[in-house]
Amino acid sequence: MNTSLILLLVLVIGLATYLAGRARALATSKGKLSALHSLPGYHGTYAAICATIPALLVLALWLVAAPVYIDNDIRSSLPETVLAEGEATTELALGQVKSIAGGLKLLNAAELSTLSDDPANLREVLAAKGVPLAGEGEAYMVGSAQRFNTLTTASRYLMAAAVFLVAVAGAVLALRGIKTPFRARNQVERVMLGALMLASSIAILTTIGIVGSMLSETIRFFQSVSPVEFFFGTVWDPRFSAAGSSDTSGQFGLLPLLAGTLYIALVAMLFAVPIGLFAAIYMAEYARPAVRSAVKPLLEILAGIPTIVYGFFALVTVGPFLRDISAELNGLVTGNYVSFIQAQSVLTAGIVMGIMLIPFVSSLSDDIITQVPASLRDGSLGLGATRSETIKRVVLPAALPGIVGALLLTASRAVGETMIVVLAAGVAARMQLNPFEAMTTVTVKIVNQLTGDLEFNSPQTLVAFALGITLFFITLCLNIYALYIVRKYREQYE
Incomplete structure (x- = not known):
C-alpha cells in the first residue's frame, strides 16, 4: 500500500469522523443547541483532528524511521569482505542492491527463479527490463535485494495497519468524549494556535539550520586558513x-x-x-x-x-x-x-x-x-x-x-x-x-x-x-x- 493511498484513507476517516462527531453533538443536545458549550461543527472538527493528526504523525515518523532501519539491516547482512573495504564500497554495494530490488519487482516468478539459480547474467536480465545496473553485480546481491523487497513490503503493510489503528482509536476516543459541557471550541482553537505557532517558527528554524550548516563548515575552513588572511587578504x-x-x-x-x-x-x-x-x-x-x-x-x-x-x-x-x-x-x-x-x-x-x-x-x-x-x-x-x-x-x-x-x-x-x-x-x-x-x-x-x-x-x-x-x-x-x-x-x- 503506497503512501498516497494511506493518506487518502486517513482523510476519509477524518471526514467520516467529522460527520459522526457533528451528528453526535446534535443528538446529545436533543435539538437544543443552546445546551452545547460549542457548536456542532466544533465538535466534529475536534473529532476529525483527533482522528487525523496522530495518524499523520505516526505516518511521518514511520516514513523517516523505516528506511533507516531497512538500510541498516541490509548493510549488516552484506558479506564481511564488502564491509571490510570501507564505507564507500559498502554504500556502493547498498545502492546496487536497491537498484536490483527495483528490477526484481518487474520479473515474473519463472524469471526470478532462474535468476536466483544463476545470478551470473544479472545485469543482462535487468537491462532487458529497462533497469540499468552500475557494475556487473554479485551473487549475494540477489538475496539482499529480495530481503530488501520483503522488508519494504512488510513495512508498508505494518505502516498502513498502524496508521489505520491510530486513526480509528483517535476517532473512537473523540466521539466518546463528546458531551454537552465539552469545550470543543477551546480545544480546536488550541490546536489551531499550535499550528500557527509552528508555521511562524518555520522561518526561524530554517534560518537557524542554514546558519548552523554553514557555520560548522566555516569553522573547519578556519582551522586550515587564518581568518586574518581570509578577511583582509587582497589576492x-x-x-x-x-x-x-x-x-x-x-x-x-x-x-x-x-x-x-x-x-x-x-x-x-x-x-x-x-x-x-x-x-x-x-x-x-x-x-x-x-x-x-x-x-x-x-x-x-x-x-x-x-x-x-x-x-x-x-x-x-x-x-x-x-x-x-x-x-x-x-x-x-x-x-x-x-x-x-x-x-x-x-x-x-x-x-x-x-x-x-x-x-x-x-x-x-x-x-x-x-x-x-x-x-x-x-x-x-x-x-x-x-x-x-x-x-x-x-x-x-x-x-x-x-x-x-x-x-x-x-x-x-x-x-x-x-x-x-x-x-x-x-x-x-x-x-x-x-x-x-x-x-x-x-x-x-x-x-x-x-x-x-x-x-x-x-x-x-x-x-x-x-x-x-x-x-x-x-x-x-x-x-x-x-x-x-x-x-x-x-x-x-x-
Whole structure:
C-alpha cells in the first residue's frame, strides 16, 4: 500500500469522523443547541483532528524511521569482505542492491527463479527490463535485494495497519468524549494556535539550520586558513589540491570578491533606483487607470525573466554594444579605434542587473505610495500646493519607510545575483575602480569552488561556506541598518 493511498484513507476517516462527531453533538443536545458549550461543527472538527493528526504523525515518523532501519539491516547482512573495504564500497554495494530490488519487482516468478539459480547474467536480465545496473553485480546481491523487497513490503503493510489503528482509536476516543459541557471550541482553537505557532517558527528554524550548516563548515575552513588572511587578504588564488589532501596552498583573500560584489551592486542600484522610483511615482500619481493597468504588468514581466536570459542579453547585446560605442568615441577623440570598455565589465553587469531590478523597485514602491491616505493629498492640494510639491513634501515622506524596505529588498537581490555576473562581468577577482573592466563577486566564486565532483575535505572547497556565511552577515547588516532607518524616519498618520 503506497503512501498516497494511506493518506487518502486517513482523510476519509477524518471526514467520516467529522460527520459522526457533528451528528453526535446534535443528538446529545436533543435539538437544543443552546445546551452545547460549542457548536456542532466544533465538535466534529475536534473529532476529525483527533482522528487525523496522530495518524499523520505516526505516518511521518514511520516514513523517516523505516528506511533507516531497512538500510541498516541490509548493510549488516552484506558479506564481511564488502564491509571490510570501507564505507564507500559498502554504500556502493547498498545502492546496487536497491537498484536490483527495483528490477526484481518487474520479473515474473519463472524469471526470478532462474535468476536466483544463476545470478551470473544479472545485469543482462535487468537491462532487458529497462533497469540499468552500475557494475556487473554479485551473487549475494540477489538475496539482499529480495530481503530488501520483503522488508519494504512488510513495512508498508505494518505502516498502513498502524496508521489505520491510530486513526480509528483517535476517532473512537473523540466521539466518546463528546458531551454537552465539552469545550470543543477551546480545544480546536488550541490546536489551531499550535499550528500557527509552528508555521511562524518555520522561518526561524530554517534560518537557524542554514546558519548552523554553514557555520560548522566555516569553522573547519578556519582551522586550515587564518581568518586574518581570509578577511583582509587582497589576492584570491585558491589552487585546488588533490582529493583527500589538506594542502592549503593558494591565497584566499576576500577583499577582491567583496569589492566586486559591492561595486556591481552599486552600479545596478544607481541604474535601477531612479528609473524604478520615477516609474512608481508616475503610475501611482499621474497615470490614468487604463494606462496603469497596462504599464504595471508590462514592467513586472521583467521580474519573471530568468536571470540566465539577462546574462545572455548582456553577453550578446549590451557588452558588445558598449565596447563598440567606446571604440567609436575613442576613435573620434584620438584617432585610435580601440575600445576602453570591455565587453565583460562592471558597467555591463551593472546595467543589465539594473534592468532586472527595475520591477522590484517600481512595483513595491508603487504599492507603498498608493497606500498613503488620500486625505493627506487632499489636504496638501487644498492648502495650495501643486501636485509635484505634494508628492515631494507629503507623499514621499509618508511612504519613506516602505520605500526604504523596497530598496533593501532590491539591494539584497543585487548582492546575491550570480548568472548575470558570470556572463557579463567575468570571473577575474581583482581590486580596481575602473567600471569599464571586469570584476567578479562572492556568489560567482561560491559556484566556482563547488563545481565538479568534489569532497568537502580541503580548504579549496570549504572556502565556499566561509564566503556564504560572509554574504549572509552582509545582508543581515543591511537589514539591521534599514530597520534603524525605518524606525528613525517613521511617521504615523491617521
